[in-house]
Amino acid sequence: MLETSARLLQLLSLLQMRREWSGQELADRLEITTRTVRRDVDKLRALGYPVGASVGVGGGYRLGAGAEMPPLLLDDQEVLAVALGLDAVTTGPVSDMAEASAGALSKLRQVMPSRLRHRLDALSLEAVPRTRGQASVSAAVLTDIAATCHRQERLRFEYRRGDGTESRREAEPYRLVRNGMRWYLVAFDLGRDDWRSFRVDRMVPKTPTGPRFAPRDLPAGGASRFLERSIGEVYRQASARVRVHAPLEVIAPMVSDAWGTIESGDESSCELTMYSTSLTSIARWLHAFDADFSVLSPDELRGELTAVADHHEHLAARYRRACGP
Structure with missing residues (x-):
């Protein structure tokens, strides 16, 4: 009896893994005969599981919809993966799922x-909880946006940019994509007549949604690749060329492809192009090389360097005054 019950559970697990199995495939996996497979399928049907069957070449067994499914059948590694995933939700980018994830983890345990x-x-493990101001979204907002993507309906929403300006947008939503701790919506912005990515934590969706739309072809590489390019453009809004007066072999390991390119260099200096969100950011970061440097372009960077130098002079004077005579 125990052997038969265990085999039925394993058969259910196999039927859930893919759309269709032939009788011989199931027999091979369960190490039984095809006749026993047919008998086990009849037993599952008697228990209320809608197992469909088709005959002929290409025929096989499939688990239908509409009946209550059995408990999830997971191996040891899968159980631990689910448990650790639920535990991580507490500090993840979805703001109101801590209680639900804790309840699910308790039941699983x-x-x-x-x-x-x-x-x-x-x-x-212990994790540092989210702090106020950290990007987070509610599960309800994510679910509503995902449903709108699935239904292929236009989405209207208020959007707040990074500089604080707000605008009303109407777009054709396609995919939700997570990058690190942030959720983004990849959509076709009807007002800009172009593809855009929007941070979900800066969106306030409006109801009702708009009319249905005919789907367009996603940009090259799909939604995830488009988001990578979009984020990269944000962090390359400003660029500068500098000569660092230090050997190439010393500077090269410090330069990442994400924000810089070494153009030339030798044993005494090297030239590189740096990218960032602003020239101010580049000016503040140049100290990291711990070496003298010269500005090649643009001239505006010199003004930013002067401002950084003035700031540090005032800061140094403040520290010296604190030390006393």
């Missing part, structure tokens, strides 16, 4: 074998 509970306890 109750049905774990003791060996897995011990492993999960050993893997328990």
